[in-house]
Amino acid sequence: MSYFLQANHIYKRFAAHTALDDVSIAVPEGKVFGLLGPNGAGKTTLIRIINRITAPDSGDVLFGGRPLAPEDVMRIGYLPEERGLYKKMEVGEQAIYLAMLKGLSRSDAKRRLQTWFEKFDIMPWWSKKLEELSKGMQQKVQFVITVLHEPELLIFDEPFSGFDPVNADLLKREILALRDKGHTIIFSTHNMGSVEEICDEIALINKSRVVLAGSVDEVRRQHRTGLHQVMLDDAGLEALKAAGITPLGVEEQLPSMHEVFIKTVSQ
Amino acid sequence: MSKISIIIAREFTTRIKKKSFILLTLLLPFLSAVIIFVPVWLGSVKGDDSHKIVVVDKTAHYLPAFVGQNPQFIVVPDTQMREAYRSDTTDVEAVLIISDDLCKKPDAVTLYSQREIQPELQMFVEGTIREQVRRDKLEAYNVEGLDQIINDVQTDVAVQTVKWQDNGEESMSSGTVAMVAGFIFTFLIYMFVMIYGAMVMRSVMEEKTNRIVEIMVSSVRPFELMMGKIIAIALVGLTQMLIWGLMLALILGFTSQCFGTDGGVGEMLTPLLHLPYGELSVMFLLCFIGGYLLYASFFSAIGAAINEPSDSSQFMMPVTIILVFAMYAAMGSAENTDGPLAFWTSLFPLTSPIVMMVRVPFGVPLWQEVLCIVLLFATALLFVWMAARIYRVGILMYGKKPSLREMWKWLRYK
Numbered sequence: 001m002s003y004f005l006q007a008n009h010i011y012k013r014f015a016a017h018t019a020l021d022d023v024s025i026a027v028p029e030g031k032v033f034g035l036l037g038p039n040g041a042g043k044t045t046l047i048r049i050i051n052r053i054t055a056p057d058s059g060d061v062l063f064g065g066r067p068l069a070p071e072d073v074m075r076i077g078y079l080p081e082e083r084g085l086y087k088k089m090e091v092g093e094q095a096i097y098l099a100m101l102k103g104l105s106r107s108d109a110k111r112r113l114q115t116w117f118e119k120f121d122i123m124p125w126w127s128k129k130l131e132e133l134s135k136g137m138q139q140k141v142q143f144v145i146t147v148l149h150e151p152e153l154l155i156f157d158e159p160f161s162g163f164d165p166v167n168a169d170l171l172k173r174e175i176l177a178l179r180d181k182g183h184t185i186i187f188s189t190h191n192m193g194s195v196e197e198i199c200d201e202i203a204l205i206n207k208s209r210v211v212l213a214g215s216v217d218e219v220r221r222q223h224r225t226g227l228h229q230v231m232l233d234d235a236g237l238e239a240l241k242a243a244g245i246t247p248l249g250v251e252e253q254l255p256s257m258h259e260v261f262i263k264t265v266s267q
Numbered sequence: 268m269s270k271i272s273i274i275i276a277r278e279f280t281t282r283i284k285k286k287s288f289i290l291l292t293l294l295l296p297f298l299s300a301v302i303i304f305v306p307v308w309l310g311s312v313k314g315d316d317s318h319k320i321v322v323v324d325k326t327a328h329y330l331p332a333f334v335g336q337n338p339q340f341i342v343v344p345d346t347q348m349r350e351a352y353r354s355d356t357t358d359v360e361a362v363l364i365i366s367d368d369l370c371k372k373p374d375a376v377t378l379y380s381q382r383e384i385q386p387e388l389q390m391f392v393e394g395t396i397r398e399q400v401r402r403d404k405l406e407a408y409n410v411e412g413l414d415q416i417i418n419d420v421q422t423d424v425a426v427q428t429v430k431w432q433d434n435g436e437e438s439m440s441s442g443t444v445a446m447v448a449g450f451i452f453t454f455l456i457y458m459f460v461m462i463y464g465a466m467v468m469r470s471v472m473e474e475k476t477n478r479i480v481e482i483m484v485s486s487v488r489p490f491e492l493m494m495g496k497i498i499a500i501a502l503v504g505l506t507q508m509l510i511w512g513l514m515l516a517l518i519l520g521f522t523s524q525c526f527g528t529d530g531g532v533g534e535m536l537t538p539l540l541h542l543p544y545g546e547l548s549v550m551f552l553l554c555f556i557g558g559y560l561l562y563a564s565f566f567s568a569i570g571a572a573i574n575e576p577s578d579s580s581q582f583m584m585p586v587t588i589i590l591v592f593a594m595y596a597a598m599g600s601a602e603n604t605d606g607p608l609a610f611w612t613s614l615f616p617l618t619s620p621i622v623m624m625v626r627v628p629f630g631v632p633l634w635q636e637v638l639c640i641v642l643l644f645a646t647a648l649l650f651v652w653m654a655a656r657i658y659r660v661g662i663l664m665y666g667k668k669p670s671l672r673e674m675w676k677w678l679r680y681k
Contacts, residue, residue: 015676051485053663070488078485084478089281100273101486145482 003062004029004184005050005153010059012045019045020056021208027153027186027201032179034199034216035188038265041205043188044081047155050186051078063153074103079146081157081188083139085130092117092126095145102149109148116144120170135162143171147178154178155186160194172198192258202257206265220254223263227253270487274495275502278470282503292507296514318360318388321345321352325366332399333363337391353381360385363392369400370407445628446601448542452551452624453597455508460558460620461590463504464566467497468579471570471658480662489659493571494651497563501556542628550627550636557643558620562586564647564654568674571661578668593618597625604629614639616646653678 005027012020019042027033037043048054050061052073061068063075086094092113099109117123120140130138139162147154156175160168176198179185187199195202195216202219204212212219229251232240255263282288321343324330333342343359352359361384367375378384378392405413428442471493474480483492569582596618600609604626613622613631619639623631660677661669669677 015673048663053481053484073486076485078482080478080481080485082478082481084480084482086479087477097273097277098482098486101270101483 002029003027004064005186006062007046007050008060008062010046010049010061011057012042012049012054013057018208020049023059023205023208023210025203025210025213027184029184030179030182031200032175032185032187032198034195034202035186035205036190036192036195036202036261037205038190042208043205044157046205047078047157047186047188050155051076074149075152077102077146077149077151077154079142079154079156079159081161083142083162085138085142085145087131088129090127090129091133091141094130095141095148098145099148102151104149112148112150113144116148120144136164136167139163140167143174147174151183153184153186155188157188158190159187160189160191192256192261195257204261204264212260212264216257219260220257223255223260224252225255229253271491271495271498274487274492275499278496278499279502282500283506288503288507292510296511296518317341318385319343319358320388321359321362323348323362323364325364326368328368329365329396329399332395336395340388340391348379352379355381357381361388365396369396370403373400442629445542446625448547449601449625449628450597452547452627453594453621456551456555456558456624457590457594457597457621459504459508459555460562461587463500463559464562464586467500467563468566468570469576470496470500471567471662472573472576472579475571475662476574484662489662490655493564493567493655493658497560497567500563501559504559543630547627550640551624553640554620554623554643557616557640557647561616561620561643561647561650562590564651568654568657568661571658572664572669572674574665574668581668589617590621593621597622601625604631610635614642616643619643656680 003026005025007023007025010020010023012018023042023046025033025035025046035043035046045054049056050068052068052070063069063072089097092110095113096106096109099113100106104112114123117126122137122140125133125137125141130141133141143159146156154175159171159175163171172194175185175187187195189195199216201215202213203210214222231251317339319341320333322330322333323345330342330344333340334344335342340360348362348364351357352362360382361378361380363376363378365376369375376396378389405417410416474483474492480492487495565586569579573579573582593612596608596612600606600612600622603609609622609626612618613626613635620643623636623639627636656678657674660680661674
C-alpha cells in the first residue's frame with residue numbers, strides 16, 4: 001500500500017509535559033484515516049505538526065514520499081476543532097481571502113466558491129457578515145473554506161460537532177465523496193460511531209503514544225471476544241433446544257469501535 | 268501576489284472601509300478646530316446687557332474719567348453710599364467709593380459689590396484710575412511736553428532671530444515656530460504609537476480569541492501574519508496623516524485666499540518657510556517607522572500572549588509609563604535642545620523617536636541623528652525578532668495568562 005503521509009518517531013515536549021512520545025502514523029493514499037484518542041492525548045499537537053504550525057523536537061514527516069516542505073501547506077486543507085473566522089467580514093470575501101492565502105487566484109477562488117455555495121444552497125449568505133449566521137451555518141462555511149483549494153490532504157478535527165443530524169449526514173456524504181475523488185483524509189474524533197461508518201484505517205493515541213493502529217476491521221478483529229450472533233427461525237430455535245442443528249446464519253459479534261476505544265484507553 | 272501582500276491588502280482595506288475610520292479622518296480636523304476656536308470665540312462674545320456702576324466720588328475729580336468710557340458699564344454718580352445699593356433686588360452691579368486724592372493716598376478707593384467682582388469690571392476701574400493718576404502725577408512735575416517724552420522713551424524691543432544657512436544665506440528664524448513645529452511632530456508620533464500600537468494589540472488578540480489564527484497559520488507563517496498586520500496598520504496611520512496634511516494645506520490655502528496675505532501674517536509665516544523641511548520630513552518618517560515598529564511589535568507580542576483584554580493592563584502599564592516619560596522628556600528638552608536630558612533621551616531607543624522630533628527644528632548634529640536612527644532601528648528589529656518568537660507560541664496557547672518567565676521560555680522554543 002502506498003502511504004500519502006507518514007509521520008515517523010515524532011517527539012514533542014512542552015515545558016511541563018511530553019505531548020508526543022515516539023509517535024508514528026502512516027496514512028494510506030485515498031483513504032479516510034481516523035486519528036482517535038481522548039482529550040489531551042496529543043492529537044491536536046500531531047495535526048499541528050503535519051500542518052507545519054509547530055515543529056517537532058525530533059522525528060520527520062513524509063508528504064507524498066518526501067520530507068514535508070513549506071509549500072506543502074498549500075496542498076493541505078485543515079478544519080480545526082476550535083472553529084473561527086473573522087466575525088465582521090463578509091462570508092464570500094472571507095472565503096476568497098483564505099483561499100488566496102492557500103495559493104488560489106482571486107478569480108479561481110470566486111468561481112469554485114460559487115459552485116460550492118450553490119451545491120449547499122447557501123448563495124444568499126455571500127454578502128452577509130459572518131456574525132449574522134447561526135453557528136451551524138458558520139460551520140458549513142468553514143467546511144467549504146477548508147476544501148475550496150482542493151487539497152490532496154484534508155484534515156478534519158471533529159467535523160461533526162455542532163451539526164444537526166441532517167447536516168452531519170450531508171457532511172459525511174461530502175467527506176466520502178472527496179475520498180472517492182482521491183483525496184486523502186485525516187479525521188480526528190471522539191465519536192466512535194462515525195469512525196466505523198467512514199474510516200478505513202485508524203490510529204489511537206493515548207497519553208502521547210500510539211496504542212493501537214490498523215484498518216478498522218483488523219482492529220475490531222483483534223479485540224474479538226469470541227461471541228457470535230446466530231440467526232434462527234422459530235423452528236430452528238425449537239430444534240436447537242432439542243439438538244445441535246446448523247443455524248441460518250452465524251455472525252461473529254465484533255466489538256464496536258466505541259468498546260475498543262473504552263477498553264484500550266482505560267487499560 | 269505574495270502572501271504577506273495579500274494579508275496587508277486585507278488588513279488595510281477592512282480598516283480603511285470602516286465607517287469609524289472615515290468619519291474620524293474627515294471630521295477630526297474640524298472637530299479640533301471647533302475645540303480650539305469655540306471657547307475662544309465664546310469668550311470674545313460680550314454680553315449685551317450693561318451693568319450699572321454707582322460712583323461715589325468725594326473728590327469729584329475722577330468721575331469724568333469714568334463717564335462714557337465703556338458702553339458695558341453705565342456710570343451713575345451719587346454723593347453717598349445708600350442702603351438700597353446693598354439690597355438683593357438692586358440693579359446696581361457695584362459701588363465705587365473714592366474718598367480722597369489718590370496721588371497722596373493710593374488706597375482711598377474701594378469697589379463694593381453684592382457678588383464677586385467681574386475681572387472685566389475690575390480691569391475697567393483699575394485702568395481708568397491708573398490712567399488718571401498717571402496724568403495727574405505727570406502734571407505735578409510741571410514739565411512741558413512730558414507726556415510726549417515719556418511716550419518717546421517707551422520702546423518695544425523685539426529681537427529678530429536669524430539663522431545662518433549652510434550656504435551663508437541669512438534666513439529669518441523663530442524659536443517659537445521651531446518649538447511649535449517640533450511639538451506637533453512629537454505629538455503626532457506619540458499619538459500614533461499609542462493609538463495604532465494598541466490597534467495592533469487588539470487585532471492580534473481578536474484573531475487569537477476568534478480562533479481564526481489556527482486557520483491562518485496553517486496557510487501562512489506566523490511571522491508573515493504578524494508583519495502583515497503591523498505594516499498594514501502603519502499604512503492606515505500614514506494614510507490618515509496624509510489626508511490630514513492635505514486637508515490642512517487646503518484649509519490654509521483657503522483662509523489665505525479669504526483674508527489675503529497682508530504684511531503681518533506674511534511676516535509671521537516667514538520663519539515657517541525656513542524650517543528645515545527636508546530634514547524634518549526625513550527624520551519624522553524614520554522616527555515614525557522605527558518607533559512604531561518597536562512599539563507595535565511589542566504590542567503584538569502582548570496581544571498574542573494574553574487571552575482577554577483585561578489581562579493587557581499589566582503589560583500596558585510599563586509601556587504607557589515609558590511613553591509618557593518620553594513626552595515629558597520632550598517637553599523638558601524643548602527648553603534646552605542641546606542639554607544632557609535632550610541628548611540622552613534622544614538617543615535612548617525607547618524615547619528617541621519622540622524626543623528627537625523636538626530637537627530637529629533647532630538643528631541637531633548629523634552624527635547624533637544618524638546614531639539615533641541606527642540605535643532605534645537596531646532595537647526595533649530586535650523587538651520584532653523577539654515579538655515574532657513570542658507571537659508564534661502565544662497565539663496557540665490558551666488558558667491562563669502567561670508569566671514573564673514563561674514568555675521568556677517561548678523565546679527559546681524551537
